[in-house]
Amino acid sequence: MPDTSTTPPNGNEGPVSGDTGQASAEARRREALIDRMGRFDHSFFVRMIVGFLLLTLVVAALEIGLRYTAVLWDFHRVEQDRPELAARDLAEDIRSIMLNEGGPVASRTVYPILERNFRRAGLRIAVEPSEDTRTAIERIYGFTPEGIPADWPEGTFNEGTLEVRAESACLRCHVDSEVGDPLGTVLVRDYLDHRLDDWWDELRLTATVNLAKAGAHTVILFLLLRVLMAPLLSLRSAVARLGKGTSGLRIRAEVASADEFGELAHDLNSFLDRITGLMDELRRTTGRTVSLNTRLTHLTRDAREQLERVEAAVTEALPENEEEWQARGAEGARLTRVMQELHQLRHHVQGIESLEERLDDAADDGQRLLSRLLADPPSDPDDQPPDPDSAV
Numbered sequence: 195m196p197d198t199s200t201t202p203p204n205g206n207e208g209p210v211s212g213d214t215g216q217a218s219a220e221a222r223r224r225e226a227l228i229d230r231m232g233r234f235d236h237s238f239f240v241r242m243i244v245g246f247l248l249l250t251l252v253v254a255a256l257e258i259g260l261r262y263t264a265v266l267w268d269f270h271r272v273e274q275d276r277p278e279l280a281a282r283d284l285a286e287d288i289r290s291i292m293l294n295e296g297g298p299v300a301s302r303t304v305y306p307i308l309e310r311n312f313r314r315a316g317l318r319i320a321v322e323p324s325e326d327t328r329t330a331i332e333r334i335y336g337f338t339p340e341g342i343p344a345d346w347p348e349g350t351f352n353e354g355t356l357e358v359r360a361e362s363a364c365l366r367c368h369v370d371s372e373v374g375d376p377l378g379t380v381l382v383r384d385y386l387d388h389r390l391d392d393w394w395d396e397l398r399l400t401a402t403v404n405l406a407k408a409g410a411h412t413v414i415l416f417l418l419l420r421v422l423m424a425p426l427l428s429l430r431s432a433v434a435r436l437g438k439g440t441s442g443l444r445i446r447a448e449v450a451s452a453d454e455f456g457e458l459a460h461d462l463n464s465f466l467d468r469i470t471g472l473m474d475e476l477r478r479t480t481g482r483t484v485s486l487n488t489r490l491t492h493l494t495r496d497a498r499e500q501l502e503r504v505e506a507a508v509t510e511a512l513p514e515n516e517e518e519w520q521a522r523g524a525e526g527a528r529l530t531r532v533m534q535e536l537h538q539l540r541h542h543v544q545g546i547e548s549l550e551e552r553l554d555d556a557a558d559d560g561q562r563l564l565s566r567l568l569a570d571p572p573s574d575p576d577d578q579p580p581d582p583d584s585a586v
C-alpha cells in the first residue's frame with residue numbers, strides 16, 4: 195500500500211521535510227496574508243472615498259472649464275452685438291437728457307450715474323461731442339462740452355458705436371448743426387476681462403460651496419459604506435478565522451441582511467455544514483477502522499501465543515539424540531516438516547503484525563488530521579505525521 199499518510203495537511207508546497215523552520219515560515223506567510231486581507235476593507239474604504247473625492251474634483255474642474263468655455267463662446271459668438279444694442283440705449287438716454295428741462299447742464303451729474311449703471315452691466319461707455327457741438331455750446335454756454343471722456347482699459351473687447359444725429363428740437367442749442375448732422379458719438383465696449391472677472395468671482399464663491407458639499411458628501415458616503423459593508427466585514431472576519439483554523443469548522447457567518455451579502459453568508463454556511471457532515475462521517479469511519487484494528491490486534495496476539503505453545507509442544511516431541519531418531523524413523527521426519535510449517539506460519543503472523551502496526555499508524559494519522567480540521571489549531575510542529583521511513 196503506498197504511504198499517503200505522510201502528505202502534510204497544507205501539502206500544496208511539495209514534500210515537507212519535517213523541518214520546523216519551513217513550517218513556521220509557512221505560518222508567517224499565512225499570517226501576512228491575513229494581515230493584508232485585514233487591511234483590505236480599510237483600503238477599500240479609502241479607495242472608495244478617495245475615488246469619490248477625485249471624481250467630485252474632476253466634475254468640478256470640468257464644470258469650471260465648461261463655464262470658462264461658455265464665457266468665451268458667449269463673448270466671441272453669441273453676444274457680439276451686445277455693445278451695439280447698448281450704444282443704441284445710451285444714445286436714447288442722451289437724447290432724453292438733452293430734451294429734459296435743464297437737462298443738458300445737469301448732464302454732468304447724470305453722466306456718472308449712467309457710467310456706473312453701464313459698468314454694473316459689464317460695459318464701458320464714452321460720449322464724444324462732435325466739432326459742431328463743441329463750437330456751438332462754447333459759444334452759447336461758455337464752457338467746453340466734454341461728454342463722457344474715454345477711459346479705456348487694456349484688453350480684448352467688443353465695441354459698438356453710434357452717431358447721435360440732430361433733430362429739429364436739438365437745433366435750439368446745437369446752433370451750428372443741421373437736422374441729421376452728427377452731434378456726437380457714443381461708444382460702448384464690452385470687455386472680456388470683465389466677464390472673466392465675473393467668472394472668477396463666481397468660481398471662488400462656488401468653489402467654497404462645492405468643497406463644503408464634497409466634504410459633506412464624503413462623510414455621508416463614508417457612513418453609508420460603513421453601514422452597507424458591515425455584513426461583508428463580518429463575513430470576511432468569519433472567513434479569516436476559518437483561514438486561521440483556530441476554531442476548526444465550527445465557525446458560521448452571520449446572515450445579517452437579505453441582500454447578496456446575506457446570500458453569500460448563507461451559502462458559505464451551507465458549504466461548511468456539508469463539509470462538517472462529511473468530516474463527521476469520515477470520523478466515524480476512522481473510528482470503526484480503529485476498533486476493527488484493535489480486534490485484529492487481539493486475534494493476532496492470541497494466534498501468536500497459540501503458535502508458540504504448539505511450537506513448544508512440537509519441540510518437546512522431537513527426538514533428542516541420534517538413537518531416538520533411528521528408533522522413531524518416519525515419525526521424526528514428519529515432526530521436522532511440522533516444525534518447518536510452524537516456522538512459515540510464524541513468519542506470516544509477523545507479517546500480519548507489522549501490517550497491523552502500519553494500519554494503526556495510518557488510523558492515528560487520520561484521527562489527528564480530522565481533529566485538526568474540525569477543531570484544534572495546528573499544535574506544535576512535532577505533531578507532524580510520522581516520516582515515511584518509520585512506516586515502511
Ligand code: HEC
Nearest residue numbers: 289292298299323331339340341358363364366367377378
Ligand atoms: C437746451 C439746450 C440743448 C438742447 C435742446 C439739446 N442739447 Fe445737446 N447739448 C447741450 C449742452 C449744454 C451740451 C454739453 C453738455 C456737456 O458736455 O456738458 C450738449 C451736448 C450734446 C452732445 C454731446 C455730448 C455731451 O454731453 O457733451 C450730444 C450728442 C447732444 N448734445 C445731443 C443732443 C440731441 C440729440 C438733442 C436733441 C434731441 C440735443 N442735444 C438737444 C444742450 C442742448
